[in-house]
Amino acid sequence: MSGLADRYGRVATDLRVSLTDRCNLRCSYCMPAEGLDWLPGEEVLTDDEVVRLIRVGVEQLGIREVRFTGGEPLVRRGIVDIVGQVHAIDPDVEMSMTTNALGLTRVAASLASAGLHRVNVSLDTVDAETFGRITRRDRLPDVIAGLEAAAAAGLTPVKVNAVLLRGHNDDQAPQLLRWCLDRGYQLRIIEQMPLDAQHRWNREAMVTADETLERLEAAFALTPTGRPRGSAPAEEFLVDGGPATVGVIASVTRPFCGDCDRVRLTADGQVRNCLFAREESDLRTSLRAGASDEEIAQRWVVAMLGKRPGHGIDDESFLQPDRPMSAIGG
Ligand code: SAM
Numbered sequence: 001m002s003g004l005a006d007r008y009g010r011v012a013t014d015l016r017v018s019l020t021d022r023c024n025l026r027c028s029y030c031m032p033a034e035g036l037d038w039l040p041g042e043e044v045l046t047d048d049e050v051v052r053l054i055r056v057g058v059e060q061l062g063i064r065e066v067r068f069t070g071g072e073p074l075v076r077r078g079i080v081d082i083v084g085q086v087h088a089i090d091p092d093v094e095m096s097m098t099t100n101a102l103g104l105t106r107v108a109a110s111l112a113s114a115g116l117h118r119v120n121v122s123l124d125t126v127d128a129e130t131f132g133r134i135t136r137r138d139r140l141p142d143v144i145a146g147l148e149a150a151a152a153a154g155l156t157p158v159k160v161n162a163v164l165l166r167g168h169n170d171d172q173a174p175q176l177l178r179w180c181l182d183r184g185y186q187l188r189i190i191e192q193m194p195l196d197a198q199h200r201w202n203r204e205a206m207v208t209a210d211e212t213l214e215r216l217e218a219a220f221a222l223t224p225t226g227r228p229r230g231s232a233p234a235e236e237f238l239v240d241g242g243p244a245t246v247g248v249i250a251s252v253t254r255p256f257c258g259d260c261d262r263v264r265l266t267a268d269g270q271v272r273n274c275l276f277a278r279e280e281s282d283l284r285t286s287l288r289a290g291a292s293d294e295e296i297a298q299r300w301v302v303a304m305l306g307k308r309p310g311h312g313i314d315d316e317s318f319l320q321p322d323r324p325m326s327a328i329g330g
Helices: 047-061 079-089 104-114 128-135 140-152 173-183 209-217 283-288 293-305
Strands: 014-018 065-069 094-099 118-122 159-163 186-190 222-224 235-239 245-249 262-265 270-272
Touching: 014 047, 047 065, 047 079, 047 262, 047 283, 047 293, 065 079, 079 094, 079 104, 104 118, 104 140, 118 140, 128 140, 159 173, 173 186, 173 209, 209 222, 209 245, 270 283, 270 293, 283 293
Parallel strands: 014 065, 014 262, 065 094, 094 118, 118 159, 159 186, 186 245
Antiparallel strands: 222 235, 235 245, 262 270
16 A cells, blocks of 8 residues: 555655544633533544554554644543553654643653653743633643643653734734743744634734744844755744744645645544545544454545645635534644
């Protein structure tokens, strides 16, 4: 089998695995205050099912990177065991996690021992009042403690991902960068995408990468690192001559779909060939109906053939996917 190639010459080697659609924060740009209708328990893949699908991806389809996400992956009870089992499949597979860091103090060391390499922690502000307003939870100290635990456990480089929201934290980018530099974390600022459950995103309100750079440049000297971006989404800049860097991910204004090497597996076992895909391929039903590894791999290969050349946010015909970011896996 020749891996997860699409019709435009791209080959997916980076698998994003959502372990749950549930989250313990309620970021206003992601979901409503009351949360969402969570997936029924029986629809969510069991630990063994998740590991089996990852094994098929690694052993038969050329997956070389696995990133756990959600929802919030740390609310999944079997997380350390899942990481350990994936490590046992192939220790050379790069394993990382995108997390809000709540609870990381408890499990960072176990995750590192089980084989996790790195974490990306989502943190949009270091101002407690702004944090409470954006996430609707008063948990900034816990996130900061989680970050420290990640660094202490060697889950490095620790990256911090932030989304800027107009009127909330758009003026705080320099403050956040200074805070990250002082602690050795790599900040990446991501453009807000039309993936909110409330369907409130609008392009005019979105803080663009250019605007973010302008704000950062008012406080720091930024020089492009000159490193080719390849399939990595962040454009990287040296801060004040380096070696520290900051990244900007312009998913909307400077899309990088042509270099995309990702594929996603939702917590309920659906393959999505793009964050913005409108169709999914149901591997869970095949799995539970007794399909062989080869049959599952074949179905996955076919799923990739429908991958579109780009996300099309700027097209007249663009439709936001039915699933919000939290249910796809960010
Ligand atoms: N709970 C984990 C976390 O907080 O990192 C993983 C899931 S969360 C959906 C992953 C990332 O998606 C977070 O960094 C969050 O800020 C980001 N995110 C959520 N909605 C977004 C949107 N509409 N546009 C851009 N990023 C978004």
